[in-house]
Amino acid sequence: MKKFVTILLAAAMAAIFVLPVYAGGGSEPEEEVIKIGALLDFTGPVADLGPKFQAGIELALEEVGYEVAGHPIELIVEDSATSVEAAVEKYKKLVDKDKINLCIGPLMGDAHLALAPLAAENKVIITSLINGMYDTIKYKTYIIYPTTVDAQTYPFGKYTYEKLGHKSAVVIAADYAGKRGYADGFIKGFQESGGEIVQEIYTPLGTPDYSPYISQMKSADVVMYALEGPGPVSRFIYQYRQAGNEGPLVTITQDGDYTPEALAELKDIALGIQGEASYTWKLDNPENKKFVDGIKKKTGTVPSSSEQNAYTLTKILLAALEKTGGDDSYNKMWGAITSLKMNTPAGPVSFTPEGVAITHMYVTQAEKVGNNYEISAPLFTVENVKDWRLK
Amino acid sequence: MDFFLSNLLNGISYGMILFLIAAGMSIVMGVMGITNLAHGALYMVGAYVGWTVAVKLGLDFWLAAVAGGIAGGLIGLLMERVFLKQLYKQVNEQVLLTYGFVYILTNICIWIWGGRYRLQFTAPYIFGSVDLGDFSFPLTRIVITGLGFIIAASLWYLQNKTRIGAIVRAGMDDKEMIQGLGINLNVVVMLVFFIASFIAGFAGVIGAQLLSTYPGIGLDVLLQALVVIIVGGVGSIQGALLGGLLIGLIDTFGKALFPGLAMFTIYLAMIVVLLFKPSGLLGRKV
Numbered sequence: 075m076k077k078f079v080t081i082l083l084a085a086a087m088a089a090i091f092v093l094p095v096y097a098g099g100g101s102e103p104e105e106e107v108i109k110i111g112a113l114l115d116f117t118g119p120v121a122d123l124g125p126k127f128q129a130g131i132e133l134a135l136e137e138v139g140y141e142v143a144g145h146p147i148e149l150i151v152e153d154s155a156t157s158v159e160a161a162v163e164k165y166k167k168l169v170d171k172d173k174i175n176l177c178i179g180p181l182m183g184d185a186h187l188a189l190a191p192l193a194a195e196n197k198v199i200i201t202s203l204i205n206g207m208y209d210t211i212k213y214k215t216y217i218i219y220p221t222t223v224d225a226q227t228y229p230f231g232k233y234t235y236e237k238l239g240h241k242s243a244v245v246i247a248a249d250y251a252g253k254r255g256y257a258d259g260f261i262k263g264f265q266e267s268g269g270e271i272v273q274e275i276y277t278p279l280g281t282p283d284y285s286p287y288i289s290q291m292k293s294a295d296v297v298m299y300a301l302e303g304p305g306p307v308s309r310f311i312y313q314y315r316q317a318g319n320e321g322p323l324v325t326i327t328q329d330g331d332y333t334p335e336a337l338a339e340l341k342d343i344a345l346g347i348q349g350e351a352s353y354t355w356k357l358d359n360p361e362n363k364k365f366v367d368g369i370k371k372k373t374g375t376v377p378s379s380s381e382q383n384a385y386t387l388t389k390i391l392l393a394a395l396e397k398t399g400g401d402d403s404y405n406k407m408w409g410a411i412t413s414l415k416m417n418t419p420a421g422p423v424s425f426t427p428e429g430v431a432i433t434h435m436y437v438t439q440a441e442k443v444g445n446n447y448e449i450s451a452p453l454f455t456v457e458n459v460k461d462w463r464l465k
Numbered sequence: 466m467d468f469f470l471s472n473l474l475n476g477i478s479y480g481m482i483l484f485l486i487a488a489g490m491s492i493v494m495g496v497m498g499i500t501n502l503a504h505g506a507l508y509m510v511g512a513y514v515g516w517t518v519a520v521k522l523g524l525d526f527w528l529a530a531v532a533g534g535i536a537g538g539l540i541g542l543l544m545e546r547v548f549l550k551q552l553y554k555q556v557n558e559q560v561l562l563t564y565g566f567v568y569i570l571t572n573i574c575i576w577i578w579g580g581r582y583r584l585q586f587t588a589p590y591i592f593g594s595v596d597l598g599d600f601s602f603p604l605t606r607i608v609i610t611g612l613g614f615i616i617a618a619s620l621w622y623l624q625n626k627t628r629i630g631a632i633v634r635a636g637m638d639d640k641e642m643i644q645g646l647g648i649n650l651n652v653v654v655m656l657v658f659f660i661a662s663f664i665a666g667f668a669g670v671i672g673a674q675l676l677s678t679y680p681g682i683g684l685d686v687l688l689q690a691l692v693v694i695i696v697g698g699v700g701s702i703q704g705a706l707l708g709g710l711l712i713g714l715i716d717t718f719g720k721a722l723f724p725g726l727a728m729f730t731i732y733l734a735m736i737v738v739l740l741f742k743p744s745g746l747l748g749r750k751v
Contacts, residue, residue, distance in 0.1 A: 318602075
């Protein structure tokens, strides 16, 4: 009996150690899954944009079959709820529980400032979604695309003075770091060209009624607005025009705020308003053609910069992962990303050593084509916009 | 003068929206003793239903307002009959339950209408502005102001001058006595809850003319409604009207005169009222 038990135990040991080898699982360990986190806003004032970012990320991953350098990719999406607190909480969940090394988003500039030191400590690479904050550069953990908020709007301030001929401006912007940064860039460019800013108004996040601000606006050649996203922007334009104001308006991130859905509702109200944009779906290049077709197929509508930025950022991460052979650690990925040069739907992109993208800036306007309200092809292009503070 | 007048008119029209949001909630809270935190969510549902009727289906705006009111009223009635009926005088449970409904209704709205904003909408014949001296003022805001006063007068009459109003007020003070008189209080409670929820849904469509519609608006307006009720006093139509107008004016002039304090002015007003009159300006003494 004792002998029988010994043989049984030996057989069991053999089964445990030998069988997996013959089963094919022991000799080749399973490829490590690369986890990419995404902090997107599905609730709050910019809830419109979350699904658009997600569509862009998914399209890029679908193009490679959710696999890079032989590693499967898992996308983990969380709702950052247009809130710094929610963004930090969800970021911690992604890092502590899901063990991510790469994170796309969140959108809001305030959240960038809160997350940058945490990400530097965790050695996690985070990307902005629509421009980023210069103050995060020192942590060398943020991939800022298309560029910093103020560098994005600086050339547009110059354009407004020099090309549109407006000599004075009122600036109205949402009162948080990101939109204040956009306003600062515009003001710097406008003033350096010789323009006068007659008034700056900053409105609380989620302002329901802009009428008190509209009623106090001083007289100027143009009003530049930089508000939270498609909803507040549409609400402001509607209330501004409804109060009988017919003067010219200009704006920033027009491609992100003037979504096809927003334009369809605004109709004639937004026509002719010019704005700075990092992308328009009417750009003529092969990468954009493929991308627009892909998004149309996926969502049934033409893309805005939200889909494009998320798509391109994902493509950037995939290209860098290809270079590192699927190693998603900070030390390998930072150098791989900042040395990249790529053609994207928005035009060529490269990076400074600080992780800030160098891209084109376009000027677009809302226009009516047939019965549709659309964003125009570029009216003006500033090539290779680079933050003026970087060498 | 233009600055003062335009902000005065803006403040009154915004205050009327706040009144419409707070009126139903105040009646339900003060007269029936139910704390319905889902009142803002009913406003949101009404706004979305109104958007569907007026913008999507292209039907008349006022029909959309009534449709929004009916949607709010029916959901409110369902909440009262199935859930809140079991929780009379249990404030903690009411708060937890109705706050849960805020999330449920918000998510249902996201499922049906998606997460994006819906632009302000109104009847085509009241879009535009009228000239008032040196400035133009949106016609929509004038209509909202007039409508607010009409609804305030109607509700005040219903609460204070009709038999139903008397039954509700007496019934909440002494339920047994009213039932002893052979009155079916259940039906009256249902009716009042439906009317209060109807006003919330109706207010959603009226408010959408100024504030647009989005998934988080249920919580945004809830906060403002609570401030209005605290300032005006619980359970009183006159209180909700006074609170709404005061908060509307303080918020508007605060933003215009002290933009840096824009987020705090209405809460400062609330603190001052709580310090000197804890029951609200026209509320019952506590």
